[in-house]
Amino acid sequence: MHALIQGLILGVLTGGVYALMASGQTLIFGIMKVVNLAQGAFVIASAYLAFTLFTRFGIDPFLAVLITTPLMFCIGAAGQWLFLRPLRRENAAELSLLVTFALALLIEGILSVTYSTTYRSINTGYANKSFEVAGYTVSAVRLYGFLLSIALLGLLYGVLQKTRFGRAIRATVQNPQSAALLGVDATRVQAYGFGLGISTAAASGSIFGLLYPFQSGSHYDLISRLLSVVVLGGLGSIGGAVLAGIAIGVVSSVAAVLWSPTWSEMSFFVVLLLVLLVRPQGMFGRVERGAV
Amino acid sequence: MTALLDVTGMTKRFGHLTAVDACSFSVAEGSITALIGPNGSGKTTVFNLITGYLPTDSGSVAFDGRSIAGADPGGLYRQGLSRTFQQARVFGDLTVQENLVVAAGGSWRSVFGRRMSRSDRIRAAELLEEFKLSHVADLFASELSWGQRKLLEFAAVLMSRPRLVLLDEPTAGVNPLLIQTMASHIRSYNATGVTFLIVEHDMSFVMTVCDQVIVLDRGKTICVGTPEAVQSDPRVLDAYLGD
């Protein structure tokens, strides 16, 4: 029982970080109907950035977020403008899968040239600190990471709800045609929206780098998990992604405790397939009711 | 005249919105019936419910005396109930000729038959000739103009020799000359026994082509009658001009 609750705590804390990564990905899907296979690579790139800022300049990875987030936003917007915007509309959905995969490979290649393929980890003074609460251990990094993720998710929510830019994005998500008619500049919304989605990778990368050793190829494992999260939550639904992110964290850590880690991945995928069987649009996916 | 299509108490809700509200009407065999109503009155939804593209919440639909509630669109098509779409849904990656052939229906075994059998080709050639599309037969449908696509979709649903054709705004976005062409095709096929149910906004088209009009407002049938009778009905005027 103790181990189970310990697993549960861990699952929630880890899930929060997945939620942040997945929120960016699902946002990108919502705006431009692009499944961004490079999201994991952007997270790893951010982890490397945080690593450099920490080892070179002694900047704390949590503070580094202030630098990496705008940087990732620009890289994301530029990437969209360069590689996704030119795609022809009729098969953009399929081609964008390939383009973002190629982007992931490109990022991986650049990272392996710059940093070699050695596993890196960010070892801050508090990397191995943990708190003891009622007999349960809570790692400091995990707790800070979770709190930062929640804060950023809140910020993202605020941006989407309260700003003009956020309203333009939401209008585009709901109905691209009407949004365009209402004077929303679709090209700009897509570029900025992609940037916004990628910018969530910055903080996730800092946290990821603090939690796990990583190398340029780490994004493959990350992306398979992120895809499951966004599909389970319902493509395009940020709330769904957050809940699904926490769900995947809890399911895999509880399954690892109760059962065996070799089956914990599997149990999650089975849950995903079952959900899709009942609700092909995911837990919180919107039913698109266009003209039939 | 007997009713070929009978709709009784058909209802469809989307969340809190009741798009079709206990709607009832019938379409007489051999008629050209118009389904009109202001924007958002549920005309296209009614089409989707009849043709099985959407499941009904309650009510019944009978085609040729048999209930077809819950039937799938393909099955209805094979029974002789076919439709077109407002957006002229044609298959862009198929040629014009292939768009016709693919709509020919056919038995299970014909799936393994040749891509274009002799009989398919002859039938398609007739229709292409009739709809003056022969010169574009080998173009991809994606290369056609908007009006040509509307014609093609119309021609395609006739491939399977249907008994009832539902046309969703056949004249939307097409030029006046083509509207006349559409009207004459509808009339000539009606003369061969095909029944039409048409959603239309163009009132002069309705007046000249149709012999019965059903008026829908907020998902309800508010009036049924000849074009002349409907035109002078105050309820219709209210519906169009709003409260």
Add this chain to the structure above:
Amino acid sequence: MTTASMHQSRLVTPAGLTRASAFTALLVALPLVFNAHWMVNLLFFTVLYAAMSVAWNLIGGYAGYPSLGHAAFFGLGAYGVSLVFTGSQVLSNGYEPFLLLPLVGLGAGLIALPIGLIAMRTRADVFAIVTITLLFVAQTLAFNLKGLTGGAQGASVAPPPFRLEIFEQPFYFAAAALLLLAMGLTYLAVRTKIGLALTAIRADEDKARGIGIRTTAVKLMAFSVSVGLVAMAGGIWAYYVGFVYPQFAVDPLLTIAIVLMTFLGGRATLWGPVLGAAILMPAQQLLAYYVGGSRLYLIAYAAIFLLIILLLPRGVLPTVFHRRRLSALAATASQAEAQAVPSTGPEVLRPPTVMASEPSYVQTSAGERR
């Protein structure tokens, strides 16, 4: 009526027969002319991947269902062969595993039916993700069903008793036969109503179902045949490499490779995937052999990948066809101008804003578009 449409009445055209025999002759001649072991090895991998790309094209190209889970069936075939012909066996003539292949293909095709039925409730991107999930489930199973697969320790396959001088050739010819089979099946599908139905499904599945096309049956058939062929390729591969590990037998990169080959050559064309494999496989293997040492390999690969998609979004063959078609149309248009009857001239009053290209992501049994 054009000559093209006149031939459409026959199932197999004379031109098709000629091309088929010429290509068969080429496939047979290749390893005899380029008979160095390393060449035949390269040819083997190229032809094997070409066969898989052609197979993938059936469902991913023609039907527009971009499956990313084909590697799961590749693994199924590989483990099928390793189960029947375990490492400790001594084979008498060495051809036994090839004889098992039809059974492997059939088995995989049958297993694919219920899986396809579930997976093809979703479309486009979601289908791609569901099939990726399928792949990870298959990999997890391969790791965990230790009794069948040997788990992470791997499973060995009976060593092929072929003479060194011709060692690679039986594998090559098995792969070549598979390629011809895949192309033959594709050709037949295209020449029958199946091909029309598949294209209609790709363009607008709801409409296709609405006009009486048996969409579920047709796409299930395409999926089943497609993965059955890939499973057979997995069987040949396992026998050639001699050892099956879960991470190699069920490898996401395998699917990516065949998808890329199909896209490069041209989706929904008979020869496109073959061309794509013929370009990419040698390029990849030789690049890795010669310049792999420099880490620039990955960057170069990604850059070429991006270039292809951005510059040739349709793939090589369709781009060529499109250009040829444009010039042909231009020629006939100038001829026709004199005798044109403006009966159905271009009268675009309203642009077709909501063409059938609007993607629909999932479907329900009632054909409701979501």
Add this chain to the structure above:
Amino acid sequence: MYDNRLSFRTRNRLGLAAAAMGLMVSVSACSASATSSSSTSSTTLVIGVSLSLTGDFADPGKAVQRGYQVWADGVNAKGGILGRKVEMKIVDDLSSPNQVVTNYQNLISRDHVDLVFGPFSSLLTVPASQVANRYHYAFVESAGGGPKVFAQNLHSLFFVQPAPVVEQGNVFADYILSLPAGQRPKTAAYPSLDDPFAKPIADGVQKRFEAAGIKTVYSGTYPAETPDLTPIMAKIAAAKPDVIVSGTQSQDAYQQVKSLVQLHFNPRWLFMSNGANSPTEFPDKVGKGNTAGVFSAGDWFADSKAAGSADFVKAYIAKFGGTAAGIDNSSAEAYAAGQVIELIAKRTGRVDNQTIINSLHSGTWPTLLGDLSWNSVGAPQGSYQLVQWIGGALKPVFPASVAQAAAVVPKPNWAG
């Protein structure tokens, strides 16, 4: 309807793509001519190796590469082997089995190299050794020692390490079982990576411990891509075993340690098969203070007195810089593979594949890993040494014959 600009653009696109393809082909053609010209000289002894220079095994792959380079430079400085200059032809296999098969095919049948050495990892060694065996090439390899490698029963394969990797755990089991009964652990946990390299090690120890009456409180495997080992380690911590025997590869070892530190659980003994024996990576990833008292198994140490070890260290530092303690075992093992070839040439006066195969099945072969000998399927007959992190460095502590320090028990507490 179709304007000319469209077709012009299409033509441009075609041209660009063609140019890209051409570039690619010419790149490969250039390097092809460069390498083939250098390998035709008959006085050169060309040794082909396929290593993972990109992909999952890229890091150890590079370490192996450095070992070969140091060896080849050293040999060439002494005038080569039997007067023939040694040239290492190293190609990349992307950590992929298809590419490894292709590479050995190309090395042997296209570039006709004189000898080959093995790739990195048991996963790639198996398919590669099949190719080499087909051509009757000796397959001297320093990095594929899983059980399935030897189960192939290849007469031409030789694993250049003291013993099959499974034995890495045995040396720890020997040590524990050598303790007086009262001092032995009562309970044990066995977390292991699901990998042909790591899992058998933990399994072997578990079998022997259970036979000796040590209770198993946890035994489980985790897949390579497990993002988080904390749940497993939490479960183990809750069971409070006296000893943890971990079948690890590399980064999973760091993660296990990190989790244990955070969970404040410190077992009396902690043995990790791999990862913990890396002199630079391990302290770098887990923090130097957290290494204290961790056991691992090793075959080579910077201050080893074995044949050629001092020369190797000197040459390595001269070429790559750094410190002796920073040299990876994989480099030393690769160097040992070279030493074996050198010795055969010295003893028999020949370096052809048949001579190598015939020679290595008998006698002992002194290398910097100690004296090596092989059985009929290429499994080495020696044993590993038990090492422990003491004072920030790896020290051999068992068996007594090689021990440089006494084992520290119980394990000092985590530094945090």
